[in-house]
Amino acid sequence: MIPYMFVEAIMHQNHRTMGEAMQQCIDACVSCVSICLRCSDEMIGMDADSHMDHKDKDIRQVCIRLCQDCAGICVLSAQWMSRLSSSADMLHRVCADICDRCAEMCERHTLHHPLCEECAAVCRHCAQLCREMPGAAA
Amino acid sequence: MIPYMFVEAIMHQNHRTMGEAMQQCIDACVSCVSICLRCSDEMIGMDADSHMDHKDKDIRQVCIRLCQDCAGICVLSAQWMSRLSSSADMLHRVCADICDRCAEMCERHTLHHPLCEECAAVCRHCAQLCREMPGAAA
Amino acid sequence: MIPYMFVEAIMHQNHRTMGEAMQQCIDACVSCVSICLRCSDEMIGMDADSHMDHKDKDIRQVCIRLCQDCAGICVLSAQWMSRLSSSADMLHRVCADICDRCAEMCERHTLHHPLCEECAAVCRHCAQLCREMPGAAA
């Protein structure tokens, strides 16, 4: 049987308040969702350039998928933080890692897709704020 | 067989741009998600007041659920608008209706839960902007 | 002020039960989410065939996007039905319409992408069950 202490730790949620850091992290996640969705959608709408080699096409496909993954994890993270969920602490590190992966790929794709440069910057910023949240280092 | 015209209409997505009205509607949806999640979570954390009668308890339950519904539809709507999806037009009216339903219930619950007053105002604003979007009148 | 009757109508949720039709509709939505996500992902991973003309490329792009829209609305609808939300009734018609739009496009794309044929069938089935749910005709 788990100790009641565990309940008390989670009940803490009732007394949590939205600190400055959490509000900024939510805002970063929301911005990340928005640009990642737009970025992946633009790439879906791009024709394969005749001068794109095989590697470039691979990068585009991976970039589309990572942008979608990044949007998905950030929207969940933002929702959990908005209701001060204790589970949010368990998501910050994964969220940061996926933001960074997405940024890495977007940085490789900027030559063929200018919006990727802005998207990568937004992802990097989000990753950084997620890493500063409680639980991210665990 | 559906006419190619249909494809062309949707392909329009590639040439859509994010207008001022759509950006404001996205922002309103995002704010609505945030406050509805916080509002429902606070109500989940509230003890039934000893002086609450049966109707008040009913209102609280309905209010919690409508806040969750409202957050759910607004998050989908915001995501679709962010990627300029042509399907977003089909969601605006339902989104507005659910925002209004949520606002109605929050307005009834403000006496017992102050945040409901702010939540209702945010929902009303979101409903209004959704109704001004293309397709909402259809 | 909205009448208490409204609360009573929604409170009905506490006494709703999961009927056969709703369970089948949930299952159809879940299947639709799954195949639409796989279908769009496969198309993202496809190279533009050298023999594809401009119209075919357009169809693929639209198909990817509609599959994603369809997955998004079906996942929300399935979640609302799972908790017997009264708001689900407001979503059935939109969900059916988007499933049908997705099916139409997948049917046009089967020549270039075999999975689209199966995806279209699953979408059509889901659309039909959604249309048979309460509120869909409203």
Add this chain to the structure above:
Amino acid sequence: MIPYMFVEAIMHQNHRTMGEAMQQCIDACVSCVSICLRCSDEMIGMDADSHMDHKDKDIRQVCIRLCQDCAGICVLSAQWMSRLSSSADMLHRVCADICDRCAEMCERHTLHHPLCEECAAVCRHCAQLCREMPGAAA
């Protein structure tokens, strides 16, 4: 600059197939979403029993929230696996941990809410399958 090897690793997605284990994990996640949403909704609809002490009320609140968290992470995980996303591997451990937390709390609440017993069992099963997926041990 990240090596192209990284792209190749992720591109692997195009060649991934849906194995038996992954399909079972998706099914477990879908079942978990469904019962967690129903379980939390039922608890929202429950009156505080006059004979419930403070601890019991605390447990109910935590249980409602964890069921919602569990549904949220499982729906994301199921979606990522459905499209064979390489990011899914990064989510399995967190998903398993949240399923287990939810199960722990539901097990404590079965006396007051019979559905919690079934919900706990479904969560435990899901946690187990998630832990057997690639990346869960990382």
